[in-house]
Amino acid sequence: MKLVRSAVIAAVALSTASFSLSAQKAGVSEKIDFTAVGAPIAKAPADPEISAALKQVSVDRIKANISHLVDFNNRTTISSTDTDLKPGTGVLAAAEWIKSQFESYSKDCGGCLQVQYDEFIEQPQAGFNNSKPRIIKPTPLRNVYAILKGTDPVASKRMYLVTGHYDTRETDVMNTHDPAPGANDDSSGTAVSMEAARILSKYKFPATIVFVTVAGEEQGLNGSGHLAKLAKEKGWQLEGVLNNDIVGGDTTPGDTLQSKTRIRVFSQGLLPSAPIEQIRAALNIGAENETPSRQLAREVMDVDRTYLATAAPKPLRTSMELRLDRFLRGGDHRSFSEQGFAAVRFTEWRENFDHQHQHVRTENGKEYGDLLKFDDFNYIGQVARLNMAVLGTLAKSPGIPQNVRVVTSNLDNDTILTWEPPVSAAATPSYQIVWRETSATDWQYSVDAAKFPGTAPNSVRLPVSKDNVFFGVRACAGSFCSQAVAPVPGR
Incomplete structure (x- = not known):
């Protein structure tokens, strides 16, 4: 990103210089007001405490957490109603394990984390976009979250949240028994939230940080939808939501176009549900990209410049995507955006759809399924560091x-x-x-x-x-x- 920014500034300077020469010959002023005031954006100095925290990210622990999640076999949300699952499998068993991990982090920091479930019953729902319903009977859902309360009595009212979804699916979203490992979608995002909780809980911040893993994403953003509404009803001063979904850095043999130094950041522009007068006013001044979520994405890019854009041995550069999400897909940041909270989504640079939402199998020598072998744990570690740096910066x-x-x-x-x-x-x-x-x-x-x-x-x-x-x-x-x-x- 630093190289991109330097190139942009150099291009502006070159354009200005060319104009200046012509202007001098024409006898007119070449000064441009917006370059004459202030200075080009420079990266902020790294905070020693945040830098120390980033060094503690453990790729081995991330891999172990994802491996353990894969071992639950099938974490489809609707498996919470099944009574014939093997012991230690299914979505509820996964929720209990995640909660136990958050509790162990809290024990290590002297009880600094408030660990709890956001439990509710999702009622049967109609299908969307002409599809069949994905929840056909009352279904228990559990979001798991841990709150690191801010140390300042005033600033602690502000909250920043990181999340990933721990539910999975295979080709048939209603299949609760066949393997649906979800190593990338979205054990990778869940592992980011867990590793951030493990490390940042060792530090103190003025504002409050919330570490979350949600269920129900694959059934229709149910878990995040419930938590976002709960945050709204409780009056949470939630100023930023970081959603990590498919951040595993898929490693497919022969794919030469994947980038392990880039991460996409998606964010909501104008809310379609906003009052029409508000939408018209924004469009009238060209402010469709000035929304809170787009500003949060720019803050991510700013933090990235300080901590990761030039990091060794590999940098991680953010790419701001001026759209809510990818075509035909959705994510949990949308739930928070719809409640008026600033929210972004992190996703790897190039997805392999043979390794998402697929029945695990091999056909004509090609492997299908979201398998552990395709994750790049070093890449996930970098994504975790980016999330932690953003959370730490905003919380301070x-x-x-x-x-x-x-x-x-x-x-x-x-x-x-x-x-x-x-x-x-x-x-x-x-x-x-x-x-x-x-x-x-x-x-x-x-x-x-x-x-x-x-x-x-x-x-x-x-x-x-x-x-x-x-x-x-x-x-x-x-x-x-x-x-x-x-x-x-x-x-």
Whole structure:
């Protein structure tokens, strides 16, 4: 990502230089306002504590956890109603084991984790997209989660959540007995959440981190849907959700197009369920990519630059995908997005669909099935480190600014931004203004808000045209900054 950013900045500089030469000959000014103010985005300094935590990620433990999950044979959600399963198999046995692992992590940190089930009965449901129903009778579901309570009485109200789904399926989503190992989809994401819990529970953070594994994803996002609604009903100040689904770095012999140095980050643009007036207002100013989830994705890219984009022996570079998910597929981040929470999905660069949702078999010399042998545990370890770095950074940040506005009452080439402090900051934060050209995906420039104070508290007046760039406001505690918040027009 650093190389990509450098290339973008170099291209901009080259374009500006070419324009400058022509402008000099024509006798006009070559200065561009958005490059004359502030500085190109640079990676933040690494936090020693977060760096130390990342070094503790154990590839062997990740492999052992995934292997144990595979041993439950078939973790189809509806197997919770079966009475003829072999002992130690099925989705409920898997849930009990995951809970026991979270409890062991809590024991190691002196009881620092609140470990519990989110249990409920999913009622029979209609099919979707003209498909057959996937839950045909009342079915017990268990989400398993562990809460690492923040140490600051105010900041601890803010929460950041990491999740993966531990249920699996084979070709027939209703088959509860034949092997459905799910080594990649989604034992890999479950292992990320578990390893993050094991390591980050050794540290203390001002804000709260929640480590989750959900059921019911393959039956229709049931587990995450229930947990997201529960978070909404309980008033959780949930500022970021990281969903890991299919992050195993599939290793198929002969596939030369897979990348082990890239991870895709999917996020929700405009919510179709948002009020039509809100959608129209966003489209009117081209803000369809300024949603909370897209801003969280940009924060992931920012953290990646600091900790993993140039890591040895292999980097891990995030690729921001400007769509909710892949074609014909869905994931648990959608459940949280639909409840108004910022959420993203991590997925490996190139999926092999012979190793997903397949009956385990060999046909004409080709192996089908989501088997352990196709996982790349070093890659999963890198994904775990990225999640941990994002969680640690956000949990040490002051939280997101509120009610960010861009003043549109004046026809001029300045930009006036106003905002209110985060709702649960441990101390008075500083603020950073970031911006990018309207054709760019990621932030390009930044400036300390204190350098361009406005006439009111928590405001700036920048000599940059609001028509040519997208702005964001970040709250910072030292080098720990929140994801940016895009301003909405105000008078």
